[in-house]
Amino acid sequence: MAMSTPLNAMITDAVTQTNVAVLGSAPAQAMGNVYQTAAHSLSVMFENNTMMQQHAAVCAQAATNQGVMQLYGASSMASAMAMDKIATSDTPDLMMALLIALAASKK
Structure with missing residues (x-):
């Protein structure tokens, strides 16, 4: 075991303060991660919604073209x-x- 000197007390105090700072900032970092994950999930949802709308528009245009072709094809x-x-x-x-x-x- 190390001898008790003023230098050892200062080192112990610095390490303790660092540990307390890490433990004190952990909840804030955890909430930051939660918010970042929620924002990413929301952006992926909006991207999927946009792609679905684009695909629906393409399908609607194809159905309209098919109907027009049938109208013009009938004698x-x-x-x-x-x-x-x-x-x-x-x-x-x-x-x-x-x-x-x-x-x-x-x-």
Whole structure:
């Protein structure tokens, strides 16, 4: 064991103060790490959200293009025949009767 001298007491005091400073700053550093992790997680979430919106826009544009291609690909004679079938059927009358019944049930 070392002999007790004023120099040994000063060294012991310096080491003790350093240890106390490290222990005192540990909670603040821990909270800093928590905040940094939360900020990083939030930024990753926003990045994923942006990518999902971009992919949804691409899918919507592809669906619109597909629909337009189908509209332009249908022959005008087929469209005329389909309209003639609808016009001569009782579908419009049934739809109107359903609409009137629905309106009457709301009153």
